[in-house]
Amino acid sequence: MSITLYLPRDATALALGADGLATALQAQAAEQGLALTLVRNGSRGLFWLEPLIELQTPAGRVAHGPVTLADLPGLWLVWQQDAAGQAAQHPLRHGLTEQMPYLARQTRTSFARIGVTDPLSLADYEAHGGWVGLRAALAAEPAAIVQAITDSGLRGRGGAAFPAGIKWRTVAQANATQKYVVCNADEGDSGTFADRMVMEGDPYMLIEGMAIAALAVGATEGYVYIRSEYPHAVGVMQDAVARATAAGWLGNNIQGSGRGFVLHVRKAAGAYVCGEETALLESLEGKRGIVRAKPPLPALEGLFGLPTVINNVLTFAAAQQVMAQGPAAYQAYGTGRSRGTLPFQLAGNIARGGLVELPFGGTLRELVFDFGGGTRSGRPVKAIQVGGPLGAYVPESDWDLPLDYEAYAARGLVLGHGGIVVHDDTANLQQLARYAMEFCALESCGKCTPCRIGSTRGVEVIDRIAGPQSQRVAQVHLLRDLCQTMLHGSLCAMGGMTPYPVLSALQHYPQDFGLDASSAPAPAAVTSR
Amino acid sequence: MTSPATTSPDSRLDALIEAHRHTPGGLLPLLHAVQEALGFVPPDAVPAIAKALNLSRAEVHGVISYYHFFRQSPPGRRVVQVCRAEACQACGAEGLLARASALLQCPSGQTRADGAVTLEPVYCLGLCATSPAIQIDDTLHARVSEAGLAALLADVAPQMEPAA
Numbered sequence: 001m002s003i004t005l006y007l008p009r010d011a012t013a014l015a016l017g018a019d020g021l022a023t024a025l026q027a028q029a030a031e032q033g034l035a036l037t038l039v040r041n042g043s044r045g046l047f048w049l050e051p052l053i054e055l056q057t058p059a060g061r062v063a064h065g066p067v068t069l070a071d072l073p074g075l076w077l078v079w080q081q082d083a084a085g086q087a088a089q090h091p092l093r094h095g096l097t098e099q100m101p102y103l104a105r106q107t108r109t110s111f112a113r114i115g116v117t118d119p120l121s122l123a124d125y126e127a128h129g130g131w132v133g134l135r136a137a138l139a140a141e142p143a144a145i146v147q148a149i150t151d152s153g154l155r156g157r158g159g160a161a162f163p164a165g166i167k168w169r170t171v172a173q174a175n176a177t178q179k180y181v182v183c184n185a186d187e188g189d190s191g192t193f194a195d196r197m198v199m200e201g202d203p204y205m206l207i208e209g210m211a212i213a214a215l216a217v218g219a220t221e222g223y224v225y226i227r228s229e230y231p232h233a234v235g236v237m238q239d240a241v242a243r244a245t246a247a248g249w250l251g252n253n254i255q256g257s258g259r260g261f262v263l264h265v266r267k268a269a270g271a272y273v274c275g276e277e278t279a280l281l282e283s284l285e286g287k288r289g290i291v292r293a294k295p296p297l298p299a300l301e302g303l304f305g306l307p308t309v310i311n312n313v314l315t316f317a318a319a320q321q322v323m324a325q326g327p328a329a330y331q332a333y334g335t336g337r338s339r340g341t342l343p344f345q346l347a348g349n350i351a352r353g354g355l356v357e358l359p360f361g362g363t364l365r366e367l368v369f370d371f372g373g374g375t376r377s378g379r380p381v382k383a384i385q386v387g388g389p390l391g392a393y394v395p396e397s398d399w400d401l402p403l404d405y406e407a408y409a410a411r412g413l414v415l416g417h418g419g420i421v422v423h424d425d426t427a428n429l430q431q432l433a434r435y436a437m438e439f440c441a442l443e444s445c446g447k448c449t450p451c452r453i454g455s456t457r458g459v460e461v462i463d464r465i466a467g468p469q470s471q472r473v474a475q476v477h478l479l480r481d482l483c484q485t486m487l488h489g490s491l492c493a494m495g496g497m498t499p500y501p502v503l504s505a506l507q508h509y510p511q512d513f514g515l516d517a518s519s520a521p522a523p524a525a526v527t528s529r
Numbered sequence: 530m531t532s533p534a535t536t537s538p539d540s541r542l543d544a545l546i547e548a549h550r551h552t553p554g555g556l557l558p559l560l561h562a563v564q565e566a567l568g569f570v571p572p573d574a575v576p577a578i579a580k581a582l583n584l585s586r587a588e589v590h591g592v593i594s595y596y597h598f599f600r601q602s603p604p605g606r607r608v609v610q611v612c613r614a615e616a617c618q619a620c621g622a623e624g625l626l627a628r629a630s631a632l633l634q635c636p637s638g639q640t641r642a643d644g645a646v647t648l649e650p651v652y653c654l655g656l657c658a659t660s661p662a663i664q665i666d667d668t669l670h671a672r673v674s675e676a677g678l679a680a681l682l683a684d685v686a687p688q689m690e691p692a693a
Contacts, residue, residue, distance in 0.1 A: 011654075011655060011656065011669055012656050012658065012659055012671060014669055015654075015656050015659065015662060015669035015670050015671035016659065016671050016672065047658035047659050048658070048659070050659065187655065188652070188653060189653070190614030190615040190616045190617070190652070190653045190657060191614075191615060191616045191657045192655075192657065193655045193656070193657055193658065196655045228561075228598045229651065229653065229654055229655065230655060231667070266557070266558065267557070267558070267561055268557075268598075269557060269560070269561070269596035269597070269598035269599055270596055270597035270598035270599075271595065271596050271597060272652065283557065284554050284557075285553075285554040286554035286555060286556030286557055286582075286592070287554075287556075287588075287592060288591055288592055288595040288596075289595065289596070304553065304554075345657065345658070346658060347616040347657035347658050347660070348615065348616040348619035348620065348657065348660060349619040349620055349660075350658070353657070353658025353659065354658050355658075376620070385615060389614070389615060419657070421615045421616045421619060421657070422619060423619045424619070427619065432615070432618070435615070435618070439614075439652065442652075443652075
C-alpha cells in the first residue's frame with residue numbers, strides 16, 4: 001500500500017518537532033512495509049495545529065494536528081483507512097484541509113500555493129500557476145507592466161503603503177546604466193512571519209515578483225536582504241535562486257528573451273532598523289545600517305547611489321499575482337484606496353494563531369475572535385497591538401473599524417505589515433510601553449537625537465511614572481511632550497513611531513500607569529506625522 | 530573545507546578575505562563568513578579586513594560593533610537565545626528568560642564564567658503564533674513551557690562547581 005503525507009518544513013513546524021516526526025514516519029513506514037511518499041511542504045499557516053500532517057486521500061488532503069511522536073501509532077491505522085477511501089475518525093483528524101473554516105473563509109491569493117506545494121519543486125510551482133506572471137511580463141512592454149501594477153492599486157506591504165506603481169515608474173523613468181531591485185526581507189516586527197512563510201514556502205513566487213519588477217524598470221541585478229534570525233529562509237532562498245537560475249528563470253538570458261536578472265541572497269546581521277529601506281541599502285553596501293535622509297529617494301539614488309526598486313516580500317508576491325491574473329482581478333479585492341488582500345498574522349496570546357489572508361475591510365474583532373478564538377490562556381483580551389512594535393495598542397472601541405490603511409490612520413493607528421499581537425488581562429501596559437522605549441533605545445541607529453536619546457529618557461520617565469504618586473502627573477506630561485518630539489523629530493519610523501504604542505497605552509490603559517481615567521491624555525494624542 | 534586543527538585562523542581568514550574582497554558591499558558577507566568559520570570576529574582580524582577592503586580599521590570596527598549578530602569574543606560552547614519580543618512576552622517570555630538564567634546559572638546577555646553557555650535575549654525568531662520561542666544553538670523550539678524549558682536545558686550546561 002502506498003501513502004502520501006505532507007509534513008511542513010516551515011520553521012514553526014521545525015520548532016515543534018517536524019524533523020523528528022519525519023524521521024519516525026520514514027522508519028515506521030518501512031517497518032510496516034508501506035510505500036511512503038513524504039512531501040516537506042510549506043505551512044498552511046494553521047500554526048496552532050503544527051506539526052500538521054496531511055494525508056492525500058481520493059477526496060483531497062486531510063489534516064491531522066498537532067501531531068506528536070506518541071500519536072503516530074494510532075494515526076497509521078487511520079491513514080490506511082482514509083487512503084483507502086473509508087471513513088476514519090481520530091481526535092487529531094480535522095477533515096479535508098481546505099474545508100476547515102479557518103482556511104475556507106480566507107481569500108488566499110499570495111498564499112494560494114503555500115502549504116500546498118513542495119517549496120523547491122520547480123515542477124510543482126509551474127503546475128500551480130507559477131511563472132505565468134513572468135511570462136506575461138516578458139511579452140509586455142516595460143511601461144505596460146508598470147501600468148498594470150499601478151492599475152491594480154497595489155501599495156507597499158512593508159508598512160508604509162506607498163503606491164508600488166508610482167515607485168516602479170520613478171525607477172523606470174530614471175536614466176542610469178545600472179538599476180537594482182531589492183527585496184526587504186528584514187521582517188523584524190514581533191508578531192509577523194508572513195515574509196518568512198513566503199520565503200520558506202513559496203520562494204519562486206518572490207523570485208518571479210522581483211524578476212517582473214526588474215523587467216518593468218530595466219534592472220539587471222537584485223538582492224534579497226533576509227534577517228539573520230531566519231536561517232531557514234536564507235537557506236531555502238539560496239537554493240531556490242540557484243535552481244531558478246539553472247532553469248533559466250534568472251540569469252543573463254531569462255527563458256531566451258535576451259533580458260537578464262541576476263539575483264543575490266544577502267544575510268542581515270540583527271539590526272531591527274535595517275528594515276527601514278535606506279538603512280537596509282546602507283547595510284547592503286557593507287556599512288552600518290544608518291538611516292539616510294530623503295530625498296534623494298531610493299528610486300533615484302538607492303543602492304550604490306543608483307536607481308533602485310525596494311519593496312517588501314509581500315509586495316513582490318502581490319506583483320506576481322497582478323501580472324498572473326491581471327490588475328482588475330487584484331483590484332477587485334479590498335475597500336477604498338486599500339486594494340487587494342493583506343496576509344494578517346495572528347500572534348501572541350491567541351488560541352488559533354496563524355496566517356489569515358483577507359481582502360482589506362474586515363475587522364480586528366473578526367480576526368482575533370472568529371479566526372483566532374480569543375486568547376490561548378482563556379482569559380479576556382486586554383490589548384491588541386497591530387502593526388508590529390511601532391504600532392498602536394488598538395482599544396476595544398476600535399475593534400470593529402474596517403482594516404484599511406486610511407480608516408486606521410484616521411484613528412492614529414497603523415496596519416503596518418499586518419502583525420496582530422494579542423495580550424490577555426495579565427498584561428501591564430505600562431511595562432509594554434516601557435519595553436517599546438527600551439527596544440527603541442536598543443535598536444536606534446543613532447542618527448536622530450530624539451530617537452537615540454529620547455528612547456532612553458522615555459524609559460526613565462516611565463519608571464518615574466511608576467514611582468511616587470506626587471510626581472506622576474508631571475511625568476506623564478513630560479512623557480507626552482517627549483513623544484511629540486520623537487514623532488516630529490525623527491527621520492524614520494523607529495523614533496517617529498515608537499510613540500504610537502507608548503501613547504496609545506497611556507491613553508487607553510491609564511489605570512496601568514496609576515492614573516485615573518480623568519487624568520488620561522485627550523483622545524487622538526497620536527497625531528499623524 | 531580543511532579541518533580547523535590543521536589550518537591556522539590566519540590562513541582561513543586570508544582565504545575568506547580573498548573570496549569576498551571583490552564582492553560589492555562585501556563587508557557583511559565577509560564578516561558572516563569569518564564568524565561562521567571562527568565562531569566570532571576576532572579584533573585582530575580587523576586590520577587585515579580593513580586593508581583588503583580599502584576601509585579604515587575604524588569603519589570595520591564600526592560595522593562589527595553596530596550589528597547585534599556579530600560577536601567580538603567567543604560565545605559559550607552552547608548558545609541559548611530566548612525571544613522577548615511582544616508576542617512572546619504575551620505568553621510569558623520574561624518569566625521564561627528568568628527561569629533560563631536560573632537553570633543555566635548564567636545572567637541574561639552574558640557568557641558563563643566557565644565558558645559552558647551563553648544566554649541572550651533575542652528580538653523575534655518569527656515564531657510569533659506559537660510563542661514563547663527559544664533557540665538552542667541552531668535549533669528552534671516553540672510553545673516552550675517552563676517544564677519544557679527545564680527539559681530542553683537539562684543537557685545544555687553542567688552545573689557549575691560552587692565557588693570555594
